[in-house]
Amino acid sequence: PFAGTQPPTQLDFTTVLSTHTPPAVMARGCLGMFRYDVSQELGAISIPTLLIGASKDRLTQPDASEYMHQHIPSATLLMLHPANHEGLLERHSEVNEGVEAFMKTLD
Numbered sequence: 612p613f614a615g616t617q618p619p620t621q622l623d624f625t626t627v628l629s630t631h632t633p634p635a636v637m638a639r640g641c642l643g644m645f646r647y648d649v650s651q652e653l654g655a656i657s658i659p660t661l662l663i664g665a666s667k668d669r670l671t672q673p674d675a676s677e678y679m680h681q682h683i684p685s686a687t688l689l690m691l692h693p694a695n696h697e698g699l700l701e702r703h704s705e706v707n708e709g710v711e712a713f714m715k716t717l718d
Contacts, residue, residue, distance in 0.1 A: 614667045614693040617701045625697060653682040660686045661713040663706060665698035687713055 613622065660683050664676030673690065680688040689709040691698040699706055 612669065612695040613697045613701050614665070614695040616693065617697065621697070621700050625700065650678070650682070653679060654684065656683045656685070658685065659713075659717055661710065662686055662688045663699065663709065664688060664690045665694035665696060665702075666690060666692045667695045668698065670696045687716075689713075 662676055662679050662683070664671070664673055666673055668676075676688060676690065680686045689706070691702040691705055694702050
């Protein structure tokens with residue numbers, strides 16, 4: 612889902628892309644997320660980490676991005692506004708700038 616600022620080409624792209632995923636694969640992935648919990652391992656991530664969250668994301672909610680940011684020692688959080696789950700596409704310029712800025716902080 613988008614937040615409403617996407618051009619029609621991005622909507623077309625994600626629509627076509629989603630038709631290439633077999634329903635059984637999508638279902639197994641979604642069901643697997645119910646049991647997936649690595650929250651106890653976040654503190655062990657010892658490398659610089661860029662987290663990209665979306666202010667209106669209903670799948671990976673902003674609270675989850677904030678939680679990871681607080682619990683990964685070397686994490687940087689880039690929160691996209693307004694953005695939903697397809698924020699990487701919808702706010703691609705901000706994502707590219709954020710990744711570039713993050714990479715410049717690395718040795």
